[in-house]
Structures are given as structure tokens and as C-alpha cells.
Amino acid sequence: MATTRRQLPPRPETAARRREILAAALETFGAKGYNNGPLAEIAEQVGMTHAGILHHFGSKDRLLVEVLRYRDESDVEGIEGQHIPDGIELFRHLIRTAFANEQRPGIVQAYAVLSAESVTNANPGREYFEDRYRVLRGEVVAAFRAMCAERGLEEPAQVDRAAASILAVMDGLQVQWLLDPTQVELAETSAFAIEAIALQALDPRPSPFDQGS
Amino acid sequence: MATTRRQLPPRPETAARRREILAAALETFGAKGYNNGPLAEIAEQVGMTHAGILHHFGSKDRLLVEVLRYRDESDVEGIEGQHIPDGIELFRHLIRTAFANEQRPGIVQAYAVLSAESVTNANPGREYFEDRYRVLRGEVVAAFRAMCAERGLEEPAQVDRAAASILAVMDGLQVQWLLDPTQVELAETSAFAIEAIALQALDPRPSPFDQGS
DNA sequence: AGTAACTTACAATGCTGTCAGTAAGTAGCA
DNA sequence: TGCTACTTACTGACAGCATTGTAAGTTACT
Numbered sequence: 001m002a003t004t005r006r007q008l009p010p011r012p013e014t015a016a017r018r019r020e021i022l023a024a025a026l027e028t029f030g031a032k033g034y035n036n037g038p039l040a041e042i043a044e045q046v047g048m049t050h051a052g053i054l055h056h057f058g059s060k061d062r063l064l065v066e067v068l069r070y071r072d073e074s075d076v077e078g079i080e081g082q083h084i085p086d087g088i089e090l091f092r093h094l095i096r097t098a099f100a101n102e103q104r105p106g107i108v109q110a111y112a113v114l115s116a117e118s119v120t121n122a123n124p125g126r127e128y129f130e131d132r133y134r135v136l137r138g139e140v141v142a143a144f145r146a147m148c149a150e151r152g153l154e155e156p157a158q159v160d161r162a163a164a165s166i167l168a169v170m171d172g173l174q175v176q177w178l179l180d181p182t183q184v185e186l187a188e189t190s191a192f193a194i195e196a197i198a199l200q201a202l203d204p205r206p207s208p209f210d211q212g213s
Numbered sequence: 214m215a216t217t218r219r220q221l222p223p224r225p226e227t228a229a230r231r232r233e234i235l236a237a238a239l240e241t242f243g244a245k246g247y248n249n250g251p252l253a254e255i256a257e258q259v260g261m262t263h264a265g266i267l268h269h270f271g272s273k274d275r276l277l278v279e280v281l282r283y284r285d286e287s288d289v290e291g292i293e294g295q296h297i298p299d300g301i302e303l304f305r306h307l308i309r310t311a312f313a314n315e316q317r318p319g320i321v322q323a324y325a326v327l328s329a330e331s332v333t334n335a336n337p338g339r340e341y342f343e344d345r346y347r348v349l350r351g352e353v354v355a356a357f358r359a360m361c362a363e364r365g366l367e368e369p370a371q372v373d374r375a376a377a378s379i380l381a382v383m384d385g386l387q388v389q390w391l392l393d394p395t396q397v398e399l400a401e402t403s404a405f406a407i408e409a410i411a412l413q414a415l416d417p418r419p420s421p422f423d424q425g426s
Numbered sequence: 427a428g429t430a431a432c433t434t435a436c437a438a439t440g441c442t443g444t445c446a447g448t449a450a451g452t453a454g455c456a
Numbered sequence: 457t458g459c460t461a462c463t464t465a466c467t468g469a470c471a472g473c474a475t476t477g478t479a480a481g482t483t484a485c486t
Contacts, residue, residue, distance in 0.1 A: 008430065008485095008486075010430075010431095011430065011431080011485070011486090014430080031334050032333050033246070033248060036248040036333065038475060039476070039477095048431095049433060050475085051432080051433070051434080051477085051478085052431075052433075054476080054477065054478085055431065056431085060475095060476070091421075092422055112329050112332060113330065113332060113333055115329070116326050116328070116330065116388060117329065117330065118392070119322055119326060119388065120246050121244050121245055129392055130393055133393070133396075134393070137396070158405055161405045162405070162406075164396075164397050165382050165386065165402055167385065167389065168382045168383075168385025169378050169382045169385060171385040172378075172381025172383070172385035173377060173378065173381040175329060175384060176377055176380065178332040179332055179346060183350070188374065189374040189378055191420075192371055192375070192413070193374070193378035193381070193410055195413065195420045195421065195422065196412070196413030196414075197406055197409045198421060199421060200408065200409030200413070201409075205416075207408045208301070208304075208408065208411060208412060209301060209408065221451090222452095223464075223465095224452090224464065224465080227464080227465080230465090251440075251441065252441080253441080261465095261466075263441090263443090264443085264444085264445095264467065265467075267442080268464090272442085272443075273441095273442065428485105429484100429485085430483100431482100431483085432482085433480100433482075434481085434482100435479090436478085436479085436480105437476105437479095438476090438477085438478100439474100439475085440475080440476105441475095442471105442472090442473090442474105443470105443471090443472090444470085444472100445468105445469090446468095446469090449464105449467105450463100451463080452461100452463080452464095453461085453462085453463100454459105454460085454461085455458100455461105
């Protein structure tokens with residue numbers, strides 16, 4: 001009754017076509033946000049109709065999720081080989097990323113817009129960003145631990161806070177830089193702040209704000 | 214030909230009604246973003262139709278601009294008297310603000326969502342956020358200068374970067390905190406990062422990342 | 427022969443903004 | 457004080473557009 005061949009594998013060019021769509025979607029969502037970025041505009045960029053995109057991805061929500069994963073992959077491929085850098089190398093990697101980001105405002109904007117949009121009600125990207133920040137914070141914490149071990153220091157009390165802070169400055173600076181690139185040096189400022197936070201975590205000094213008039 | 218009485222002043226209750234609308238709009242835009250937050254939902258909160266809101270504000274764009282200004286005012290009124298704190302007091306004020314923000318996630322979300330959304334194409338809030346960051350950076354820079362003068366230090370090289378970084382961490386931490394409040398302590402972490410950055414600006418130590426394997 | 431990769435057409439919805447009308451207030455004046 | 461003229465503060469209806477998703481059909485691969 002049931003024939004055996006129920007599903008055919010996708011055609012060879014299809015994977016490339018999907019990647020084209022993902023790149024176009026990243027551009028449109030980056031420029032206009034998820035809610036304000038229509039499928040039709042994405043379709044036009046790749047020479048299709050919006051129905052063609054829905055054929056590949058099923059719904060706009062699922063497209064967003066795949067776009068976010070795609071951005072991750074292309075990031076990892078582009079910047080470094082495969083491995084996750086550890087210890088001091090992770091911090092250097094973050095700073096290099098900030099310098100690389102200065103050359104790709106489109107990606108930066110997509111990331112800034114979509115991450116903030118994800119905190120709104122029932123946004124399909126929310127889970128992705130929750131996971132992403134959790135993973136990244138974990139990597140930074142691990143890097144701190146590795147540095148301490150290497151130097152024979154005990155683990156400082158504030159690693160968790162320092163990890164969150166480092167990711168936070170990078171993101172926050174991106175927004176300010178996108179708003180006015182003439183007023184904010186993205187990379188240099190990121191490097192400065194990452195160093196400041198790492199130093200205070202590894203070798204704390206007393207707060208300058210605590211008491212006194 | 215032309216009679217003299219051309220425009221009547223608004224009725225006494227009108228100002229209060231407008232404020233109600235602004236508060237409702239802040240809530241809706243905060244929850245759903247500007248593009249995704251319909252006028253009808255705002256209208257419902259204050260017991261009106263969306264046409265009534267357009268009567269008061271003319272267009273959705275102008276409503277957003279007024280919402281942003283309204284948030285500023287209510288912030289200034291609520292937190293402190295009138296004056297802009299200077300020197301060390303500004304930093305203390307920023308940290309207090311971070312603690313206060315932990316009690317008002319709605320406002321924080323509105324701010325995070327709308328500021329990121331403002332970097333998208335032709336967003337009506339963009340100018341507001343450009344100005345706001347410029348002004349805030351200026352205030353932080355002035356506070357650094359005041360602190361240096363008081364202590365007889367010369368102005369450090371990195372004040373501009375430190376100022377941008379401090380605002381950036383605060384914003385970035387808000388996003389992470391909104392995504393998962395169980396994993397990020399907004400206020401304590403903000404305080405830690407602000408101190409770290411201020412210390413490095415006022416009394417720099419060499420970068421731990423510069424050379425060596 | 428069957429399915430992937432589309433297109434065209436369309437249904438269904440949601441949104442902003444306009445328009446005409448209504449009730450209620452206010453100003454000017456007898 | 458009361459009448460008239462005009463304005464504010466709305467409502468309800470609707471035009472007009474944009475947008476997502478579906479369904480049916482076509483082409484071309486395998």
C-alpha cells in the first residue's frame with residue numbers, strides 16, 4: 001500500500017540556495033529588525049517570491065532561528081579554525097573580534113537588533129539568545145579559571161560578574177557605535193574595557209566610590 | 214476676514230490624559246517593541262480607541278518620540294531632585310540607578326528594546342538615542358574630570374573610552390538580565406564593572422593581554 | 427512516476443491614518 | 457445669565473496597505 005520512496009534528498013544546489021536565503025535574511029533582519037523585515041524583501045534579494053522562502057523554511061519564525069544559527073557558524077568558520085580558545089587566548093580572541101566587527105557593521109547591527117528584540121513577548125529568537133549568553137559566559141568564566149590556574153592564583157570571587165560584564169560592554173558599545181561611529185571607537189574601546197574588567201577580576205583593587213564625601 | 218480667536222488652550226484634564234497614554238505606550242512598546250506594538254493596545258489600556266490617540270499625538274512616530282522624552286522626565290523626577298550629580302556622585306548615582314532598575318523590569322525592557330530598535334532604518338527614535346548617548350557620555354566625562362581635578366591628577370587619556378564603556382556595560386547587562394534574571398545580578402554586576410572601568414581610567418595598570426604566550 | 431523547487435493567486439489578518447460626526451466645554455457678547 | 461460660535465476630545469467606520477501563510481499548478485530533476 002505504502003510505496004517505499006517517500007522522501008527524496010534535497011537537490012545538490014539546494015543547500016547553497018538556502019545559504020543565500022539565510023544571508024539575505026540576515027541582511028534584512030539586521031537592517032529592519034525581525035518584526036519589521038518582510039519576507040518579500042528577503043525573497044527579492046535572492047530572486048524569488050516570498051512563497052519560495054516559505055517552501056524552504058516553513059515559517060518566518062523558523063527562518064529566524066536558522067538565521068541565528070547560520071550567523072554563528074559563519075562566524076566560527078570565518079574568524080578562527082575550529083577550537084574554542086582558552087585562557088588568555090579567549091580574551092585576545094574577543095578583542096580581535098571587536099576589531100573584525102568594525103569592518104562589518106551589517107552583522108553587528110543584526111546582532112544588536114535581534115538580541116534586544118528577543119527579550120520581547122514570545123519572540124522566536126529568545127531561546128537562542130538565552131542559550132548563547134549562557135554558553136559565552138561559561139566560556140569566559142573558564143578562561144578566567146585557566147588564567148588563574150596558570151598563574152597559581154586562587155579563583156577570584158567575581159569571575160561570574162566579570163564574564164557577564166565583558167560580554168555586556170561589547171554589546172553595549174556596539175549599539176553606541178552603530179548610532180554614531182564618529183563618536184565611539186568600537187574596537188579600541190572594547191579592548192580598554194575588557195582589560196579593565198579582567199584586571200579588576202584577577203587582581204582587585206578597592207572601590208573608589210565606597211565612602212568619603 | 215480672519216477672526217482673532219484661532220486656537221483654544223487644551224482643557225485642564227488633557228495633560229493628565231496624555232500622561233496616561235504615554236505610560237500605556239511605554240508599557241506596550243516595552244513589551245512588544247515599537248514596530249510590533251499596536252496603537253489599539255495602548256488605546257485599550259486607557260479606555261479609548263486608537264483614533265483618540267492619534268488625535269492627541271498625530272502619528273505613531275510622534276508618540277514614540279514623546280514617550281521617550283516622558284521616560285526621561287519621569288526618571289529625573291523620580292530618582293533625584295533636579296541637579297545633575299557631578300564628580301564621584303555621578304558614579305554613585307549610576308550605581309544607584311542600576312539597583313533601582315532591578316525593581317522595574319518593564320522600564321528596563323522598554324529602554325533596551327527601543328534603543329536597539331532605534332539603530333534600524335529610519336526609526337523615529339534614532340535621533341533621540343543619538344542625543345541621549347552623546348549627552349550621557351559627556352556627563353560621565355565631566356565627572357571623570359571633576360574627580361581628577363579634586364585629586365590633583367592630570368586628565369587620563371582614556372576618559373572618553375571609559376565613559377562610553379560604563380554606559381555600555383549598564384545597557385548590555387540589562388539585556389542579559391532580562392533574558393535570564395536568575396543568571397545575572399544586574400545591580401551588583403553593574404557596580405563591579407563601573408568600578409573596574411573607573412579604576413582603570415583613573416589609575417591605569419598595564420594590559421594583561423599584551424605579550425607572552 | 428514521483429517529488430523538489432518553485433510561481434501565481436488568494437485568503438485572512440492586522441495596522442496606521444483619515445474622515446465625518448457628536449458631545450461637551452469655553453469665549454465673547456447681549 | 458443665557459445665547460451663539462467655535463474648539464477640543466473624542467467615536468465609529470472605513471480606506472488602503474502590508475504581511476504571513478496556503479493552495480493549486482508548473483517545470484525539471486532523479
